[in-house]
Amino acid sequence: MPTVEPILEIRGVQKFFGGRQVLKNIDLVVAPGETVVIIGGSGSGKSTLLRTIIGEHAPDAGHVYLWGEDVCHASPRRLDKIRQRFGILFQSGALYSSMTVGENVALPLREHTDLDDKIIQMVVKMKLELVGLRDFENLMPSQVSGGMRKRVGLARAVARDPEILFYDEPTAGLDPIATSVCDQLVIDLRTKLGVTSLVVTHDMKSALRIADRLAMLYNGEFIAIGPPADFRQPADPRVRQFVEGLADGPIPLRVSKTDYLADLLGLHEKREPATGNRP
Amino acid sequence: MSTTGLVRLLERVGGQGEGFLAYLGGLGYLTLDALKHTALGLVIRPRIKIDETLFQMVRLGVRAVPIIALVQIFVGMILALQLAPVLADYGQLDKVATVVSIAVFRELGPLISAVVLTGFAGAAIAAELGTMVVGEEIAALRTSAIHPVRFLVVPRIIACLLTTVALTVLADIVGAVGGGLIDRWVLQGDSWQYYHTTIESLALKDFLTGLIKSAVFAFIIVLVSCYEGLSVTGGAEGVGRATTRSVVLAIFLIIAADCAFTTFFYFFW
Incomplete structure (x- = not known):
């Protein structure tokens, strides 16, 4: 939607936590009235992204614009003005x-x-x-x-x-009926009041129900962005694994970087740590 | 010691020093921010949260009246009992009222009240604000463009300041009464005489220096506990840690400030 002035624009956002890169070059544009759902597993960086957008975390690189104003470099007074909207x-x-x-x-x-x-x-x-x-x-x-x-x-x-609403896991912990009610509310807010929504969730059913566009975050970057139809039959095996909730696939459950056997036998302690960070 | 060992030691000491400086910086920043918002709220735009301030005054101050009174009556009694034998040796038993009143009004009234209030109000503030951090309430306030310092810290500062000073007045009187009870019932003194000696021995200065100190103590209690509460990380355990730290640090700072102020008053007033 290039003709419409975007309500939210994320450009090249990067964020590090203690030497680990949580967000890698995130780009996203949200048009007025759109409902964009960011999906991703635990630890994919979606909460960090949300907190960066609302000005709670400053990104290490890149910009977040809301109504064309840079959230990351706004004065506290300007930021308060933005937050009121x-x-x-x-x-x-x-x-x-x-x-x-x-x-x-x-x-x-x-x-x-x-x-x-x-x-x-x-x-x-x-x-x-x-x-x-x-x-x-x-x-x-x-x-x-x-x-x-x-x-x-x-x-x-x-x-x-508000003109735009951010939701952090709106359906987590809700029973199926409450989830539906919540989803319907998001849809109603858009259709009746034209509210723009950015939803962060890992609830696929709800995501497909409410989204105009979905974006899947994996390891700090978007690996797929598109309309819900693209996510019903995803080509990317990583997206398919997430959408279908499969235990086996390219996304590993185990995220330990060290070798299991070496760890069991205590062989790691003799080696110097790979990074220079002390605990 | 090997070179790497020395480097490690220096790193540790440096790290601790850096942490301490960062802590002081954070506390100083909160103090300035809170003073700014208090001044703004009082003078420029009258938007101090009156309801919240009154609520906090009741919660942090009024409810502490019984415990403060009880503690101070004992303090007055202890002072009288401890000093009576020494004064009797000098044949000055009628000076019990003088010694008790000066000790209580200048020192023990403000100090003991501040220590009790650190446990009563300081711990409550740290735990409450810490729980609000954990429950994302502070983040919710900030993202609704409501400044947590203006909204939460300023009412607590005003409430703590007013109630601590008022409680110190109460503590002073109750402490003197405690000494009077011992004077009457143990030392067989005359209560009317005790009352007159008390009034005669006290100068306005004794009363005022005590109140100035209590106001400083109130600031220490409320700022340390707010800072500890607002900088909680790591869930319930973090709240417990912040509460303990706020009590220990506030008591330490209160006694250090007491020493500094007493020295100042000794030389200059």
Whole structure:
């Protein structure tokens, strides 16, 4: 979609953690109204990528642009302005444990708008109704289930009607029905409100259901980007293994770099470590 | 010692020193950030979270009233009992009130209250903020463009400052009363006389230096515990570690600051 100004643009992002390269030259462009799902196994770097996009981690190289503004080099004030335009759903919901469900949803409105308290109360009810939890307004986060916490987190994320929403594993830990409800919510937000979404997940079923485009991250780089159709019959054996959830394939379960036998016999200790990093 | 051994030792010492400097730097940065946000919130844009501050005052201060009172009454009693034989040797048993009141108002009121509050409020703050870090609540605040220092640290600083100073006033009075109880019931003194001697021996300076110190102690408690809490890494274990460290470090810094301030007041006031 070259004619539309992209909402999110990732250019050549690299990230190292203690000498290990977690993200290798990531490029991705997300157009307004699009739902892009990033899939990948544990440790593939998808959470790191998400945290880089929202300005929590600074990348070691490359840029992230949201609405054309460089997130990585924005002043704290600019970054706050950018952050007010997006919403994020954390994996655990990340509700503020000292506030009620309703107060959690109200907080972004109280902090960033001058809305009257009555209007805020109304918006809170509307957002909670959206996730089916209107009656839970006065409960504390510790009094609701994990799945409900996540839905409240979603209600909070959409409280200020963000233009783009980031989801970190939205369906992890949800039962199949709640997963469907969550997926439907993502779809509704796009079709009814035109919200752009970037979803990080390893739930293939949900990914294929909601995505306009999928991108598979493996070892810190995208090995496949395309519409869901491409992922239903993937040519790349690594993608196929992930999509079909096969134990055997090119993606190894064991990630130890050392030789098993040598390790068992204690032959490694005599060798100098390959990298110069001390623990 | 071989050369590599020496290098290793130097690396270790250097690494520890670097870590310590980084820690001080982090603490200093948080202090400046917190002061900036407090000043901003108080003067330029009145957006101190009043509800949150009041809530924290109750949680960190008001609930500590019984324990502070209990500890200080014992401190006053201990002082009177310890000093009575020495004073009696000099025939100055009527000076118990003087010695107890000066010791309590200048030193033990602020110090013991600060130590108790480190365990009471400091540990609670470190554990609470640490748990919020682990639960991604702090990240959620930051990514909603809500500054955690303004939102969480500033109310705790104001609450801790006000309640610690107020509790120190209480501690001073209760400590003197503790000494008075021993004077009346053990040393067979006259309570009315004890009261008058106390009032006469105390100068405004004794009271004020104690309060200035208690305000400094409050800053130490709240900043160390907030810093430790906000820099938690590694789940529940990290929260426990941060809580312990915040208590140990705050007590150490409180006593070091006490020594510095007492020296200062000795020479200059």
